[in-house]
Amino acid sequence: MVFANKKHFPTAIIGVLVAFSIVALVLSLVKTDDVTLPPVVKYGLVFDAGSSHTSLFVYEWDSDKENDTGVVSQTLSCDVQGQGISSYAKDPPKAGDSLRACLETALKVIPAGKQRDVPVYLGATAGMRLLREQNSSSAAQILAEAAKTIQEYPVAFKGARILTGEEEGAYGWITINYLLDSFTKYSPKAHTWVHPEAASILGALDLGGASTQISFVPEGSVRNWSETSTFTLYGYNYNIYTQSYLCYGQNEILKRLAKELIVEAAFSSRVEHPCYPKDFKETISLSSFSTSPCTNQSDPGLAFGDRDVTLEGSGNASACLAALRKLFNFSACEQIQDCTFDGVTQPPLTGQFVAFSAFYYNFKFLNLTKGQPLATVRETIKDFCTRSWEDLSSSYPDENPQRLSKYCTNANYILTLLSAYKFNESSWNNIFFQMKAGSADIGWTLGYMLNLTNMIPGEAPARRKAQLPSLWAAAIAFIILTLTLGFAALLLLLWGK
Known part of the structure; x- marks a missing residue:
């Protein structure tokens, strides 16, 4: 120069x-925040392969908030056409093919450049647990076909497996408390994370087609409850009681009830069904009871094969409740303390509960999700059960007839089950029937993904950066x-x- x-x-x-x-x-x-690059949006997909149907959920979150609470949002839910994957036992490739439409729908909302990094999980629940009991090779083949189909798409497939009932219950419990900020909350005033009071931790009540689950944090010491699991979330230990009852889902209960009524009627060709609306008729084949381990117990009368039986509704609410109670083995608890039914022990109920899935859908139809007292709930269900099929059909012309005819049975079953769980007039108001928290559906899928992607840390979140130079x-x-x-x-x- x-x-x-x-x-x-x-x-x-x-x-x-x-x-x-x-x-x-x-x-x-x-300020550091002024020069930070925008966070990267990440995605995750979970298939809920239930006993009666399969759903796909698409979740998204900002990469810089992976360990915060309540930051995951549900972008999409897609119902797979057809029945649950367990129904394809005789043609497993169709189980995989059934997933294609929802996979293609999901990929339309995920940028092409991010698709190969998207984790995809498939979790199968009670329907596949039952099929595995009947035919383990068919169950394995169905999962293999589902995995094969998913791997044809540009995603990061992480596996297809059958969840245990306890896992299903625990993941549902995680989902509820995560979405409702029960684990930890950020306090803007204190510039740090705070742990809510123990009373704000919610219990979970799940009712599916083939099983039902109850999960909650017992009060005091957990003693030696065999059904208790320990989770460390955000630096706090939670001892969760979670119990799953296979064959107590609403679809299996309907089959079990029909079978018991037929057996009691000495296999007559016409059998009175107290839970069905008066003048409603349904014809079933005795061979249908052999399709599930829940009704496939040896019984001489069922050896008549394909003989049909007609169930005729009588609309008798009290007789319906009595018939449903017979499906529970309460006598097994006579000499056992803190016992519910079938000889299963349970800690005393504590705190508030969220009842979702079939609990919610049945009570939503009956307009019973607004915190009504138990006496009102019982009276509403009783009145509904006394209505004739002609009355119901004309009053609810848009409702699926198959579902409409089962609401009395399902509602009375819910009353019986929650009573077996030890809910009574005073604790009934601690149950909240809901299916969504914010934009996300309540269920086990979000908790499952959060656990597998380590998005809920065992350690408490670090103090957030202050807005200083x-x-x-x-x-x-x-x-x-x-x-x-x-x-x-x-x-x-x-x-x-």
């Missing part, structure tokens, strides 16, 4: 260096400024010589 006037050289050098120093100082005063940037600016002034002084010294 050539200067027109050599004596101006030191002044020019010093001016340039001071300018750099000013720029560095300004950068040091910029970056100490690192200030330190770097100070060093640059010091070096600049030192270099300028050296130049002046050399120039003076």
Whole structure:
């Protein structure tokens, strides 16, 4: 570089260096949040392969908030056409094919550049647990076909497996408490995370087609409850009691009830059904009882094969309740303390509960999800059960007839089951019937994904960054400024010589 006037050289050098120093100082005063790049949106997919149907859920969250609470949102839910994958025991490839339409729908909402990094899980529940009992090779083949189909798409497939009943219950419990901020909350005032009171931890009540689950945190010591699991979430330990009852889902109860009524009627061709509406008729084949381990117990009368039986509704609510109670083995609890039914022990109920899935859908239809007292619930169900089929059909013309005819049975079964769980007039108001929390459906799928992606840390979240100037940037600016002034002084010294 050539200067027109050599004596101006030191002044020019010093001016340039001071300018750099000013720029560095300004950068040091910029807030860290002002220069942070936008977070990356991430996605996850979970198939809920239930006993009666399969659903696909698409979740999304910002990458910089993976370990926060309540930040995962549900982007999409897609109902797979047809029955549950366990119904494809005789043609397993169709189980995989049934998933294609929802997979293609899900990929339309995920940017193409991110699809290969999207984790995809398939969890099968009680329907597949029952099929595995009947035919383990068919169950394995169905899962293999489902996995094969998913792997044809540009996603990060993470596996297809059958959940235990206890896992299903625990993941539902995690979903509820995660979505409702029961595990931890960020306090803007304190600039830190706080742990809610123990009373705000919610219990979970799930009712599916083939099984039902109850999960909650018992009060005091957990004693030696064999059904208790321990989770460490956000730095706190939770001892969860979770119990699953196979063959107590609403679809299996309907089959079990029909079978018991037929057996009691000595296999007559026409059998009175107290839970069906008066004048409603349904014809079933005795061979249908052989399709499930819940009704496939040996019984001489069922050996008549494909003989049909007609069930005729009588609309008798009290007789319906009595018939449903016979499906529970309460006598097995006579000598056992803290026992519900079938010889299963349960800690005393504590806290509030969220009842979802079939609990919600049946009570929603009957307009019983608004916190009505138990006496009102019982009276509403009783009145509904006394209505004739003609009355119901004309009053609910848009309702599926198969579902409409079963609401009396399902509602009375819910009353019987919740009573077996030890809910009574005083604790009934602790049950909240709901299916959504924010934008997300309540169920086990979100808890399952959160667990497998380690998005709920065992340790407590670190203190959030305060909105202050970056100490690192200030330190770097100070060093640059010091070096600049030192270099300028050296130049002046050399120039003076």
